[in-house]
Amino acid sequence: METFKVLFVDDEVDFLETLLKRMKKRQLNVFGVNSGEAAMAYLKQHYVDIVVLDVRMPGMDGIETLRNIKKISPLTEVIMLTGHACLEIAQEGMELGAFDYLMKPINIDELLYKLQDAFQKKSIQQEKIQRLKEVMTARPSAMSDSRTV
């Protein structure tokens, strides 16, 4: 599978460091920040395929960060990863378009699979949009034709 870039957002510094280390061992291109604000700042500067987001953080919390990410970059997939097992928040996150809501402690391989699945989803979406652009530029009439079918 192609490499992709993941941003981890978690206010627990120890947890984040361990996770980054283990992900790097698995040849992943990863970066970590400690808050929702820092995540938004990073995303404005850098391209990221997937964000792994903690839910409870001081300042901008996970749900709010998710909402902001989807605003500026709807194609970026977001996976919630949290120690906070709350049905309501999980639901809210999923409805806001999170790819999944995972609970700590997480099996590291399972997290890796989720990242791969999320990336594949994103790739397919991008491919689809790419094709659509081609259709629209190459055959401007195709759209109106198909609409009438």
Added chain:
Amino acid sequence: MKKLRDIFRNLFSCNSPPEDPATVEKLRVAFKERYHNFKLLLSANNRSLEVMAEMEQALQGEETFGMPFIRSSATSISVNVFRMVQNLHQLAPGKYLELNERFTAIQNAIDGILKQTRSIPEVRMVLPLSALDKDMADVAGSKMANLGEVRNRIHIRTPAGFVITSSAFKRLMDYNNLQTEIDRRFQSIESGDIESLYTFSAAAQQLIIRARIPDDLEMAIRNAWEDLEAENGESITAAFRSSALGEDSEGSSFAGQYRSELNVSFENVFQAYKEVIASKYSLQAITYRMNKGFRDEDILMCVGCLVMVKAASGGVIYSRNPVSGQDDGVSINAVWGLPKSVVDGSVATDVFVMSRTRPITLLHKSIGIKERKFVCYPQEGVCRMDLSAEESTQPCLTDRQTGQLAELALRIEAHYGTPQDIEWAIADNGAIYILQCRPLQQIAGVQEPADILDTKLEKRLLVSGGITASPGFATGRVYWVDRNVDVLAFPEGAVLVARQALPRWASLLGRASAVITEQGGFAGHLANVAREFGVPAVFGIPGVSNMIQQNQMVTVNANRRSIYDGVIPAPSGPPKTRVNRMAGSPIYEMLKNISTHILPLRLLDPDSPEFNPSRCNTFHDITRFIHEKSVIEMFNFGKDHNFSERSSKQLFYKVPMQWWVLNLDDGFREEVSGKYVRLENIDSIPMQAFWRGFVSIPWEGPPAIDRKGLMAVIYQSTTNTALTSGVRSAYAERNYFMISKHYCSLSSRLGYHFSTIEALISERPRENYVCFQFKGGAADNTRRLKRVYFIKDILQESGFRVETREDHLVSRIENHDMAYMEKRLEILGYLTLHTRQLDMIMAHPASVAYYDQKLRQDIQTLLAAH
């Protein structure tokens, strides 16, 4: 975005064959996207079934679990079911919208149960002891409520004092927003991981100790203290004792789980209050709650503040023997100074056993060597003093005092009507104070036959002596605990050996098979918890450390107060049953309630009109429904699109077979344009495995059937409409494989039965699964059932989990590596061919035996092949 999607969808809705390469490309992307959606749906389905299985396991009540388990299981299932609903909407937009409403209804029901909390009455944050009685346990905690009862209803002397109530606790926790933070940290702990539990315990206690006490609470405590001083006529010091809510549940003592702060001066009142509260998260308190199935949020910490009694002597009274059926007197445990060293098991004690009948007389006594005592410093704090040889051997109670204490104990017992566990102190001036009383946990003693005392056994006796702190019989390896860190390394099932019977070892009783200590009596906290957990314990064997080795295998017979070398079979008599701590506990009941919205599966038969979204009453129903429909949707999409690459192909293996193959994604090595697909061109790992098994051993042909068997088949095949085509979708009419490289779904109709196999096999063991369902058969019901059981046995031997309901069989296996999973599919391939029409011979024991043996042998051959 949505608009784009609509336009895009319209592009593909035409049914004329696509010609130009650009459109073909787009169709490929569409198929790819659908397949990815489908794959995500399957993975969510698999995950939710897994968590449901864990939930079912937990409901067996044999393992301990807590709220984090319940919350994370419920959330995980809910998230995965939600993903399935979304994925199905992607596969069939607008077709199953009713599922949303069902999903929300079920989720709300679960959320409602999760949010139930103990309702506590709104009361003042501080109440004087003089205002309490036993009915006020929900505001004052059971300990202080009972002390109020002793003082105000039984009119026996207690120290003056007040209680900082459950309202105050809530105020403190809410003010600092502590509960959510603590829950969040607790959630991340892996079950059984003592080390991270330890870290959590330290962190949670720190959070509380650093918390700020709100001004109104501080003022209330300050005022109460001033009132107490005014009443006392001079400046006071006090004892701060935990008095938790929820301790009062049947069969749970919470003995010594929390902290007490003795001889506290006003300066340190707030610190002491927070420290007592923080002990809710001591390691032993957390493990105790987990082992007993208490919800963290149900335990509200009230704190009693009692004027300190400067005790000359103190101790604990059991108004009866905690082991019933043994000598039945009032036993008084006593030490010099504060009673602290009786309950923490750190010092040998005097024991006086008094008659229960009046006039009260001394039945017998044993005077311990009390090496030290704890006394109050004048200003604040407690000091440990070594005693002189003369003082240490002197009884610490007079005959008059033992009589008075026994009399008080009998009065309290008579008032409550149950045996009592009473803590007391005698002040310098001779006044007796009751410090605490609670119901005594009594357990049944074990009568042992005398014959086990044979000479062979006596040779293996390592040591005997001490007292039976908790009866029973157990075997295990010796593990010494001395420092706190030993808790982390303590192995499951070991025999715990310690110098002192300290309450902190209680956190190990969920894992220890038995307990042996050099010091400590049966009135200590550790003894209490050992009895409660049914862990055999012998306390007070001096010098035991020199007689047994670390890691040595020993057998403990607590009834005989004996320790033997090696493994000795348990004495005959009823087998020792470990106390089942979960069943009936609040946590267990909550899981049970929640599971009724998750686990029951009512949607069984996809052919029935009941099989629709409105009948989905549980998450299991929803997963079952969605899974069934997603397979059909995948199939129909392939059929409906006149896209030759993705239309179904007839399997060509030597000759054209009666099997059709639908490629979902990357199931073919190269694209197929014609009518047939050759087996060599199939690149699906699970399908190839199935086929290997299917063709491995030639079929002998239909079993020779008796005339009755044949009649049964003919009769059933004409009446059982479910067996004729037209009822189910096209997918069920033929033998179809839907495949990708790692996936295969097969519905087959071989002979008269209907079966489906679904498998996902890739390099991700955690996502791998094989599921096999089987239904029907043409013979009459009894024979069909017999065949189902026949197949069930074989599948179970091959590692499948199997459930049967009538003639419907569902089996599943998951999380193994590729090679193992492929072998399971080979077995299914083999069984698919070789079990058809077996129902006909099921009435014939001899034939059954023949096939039984043949099938098992063939499977062995299959498993051995490479």
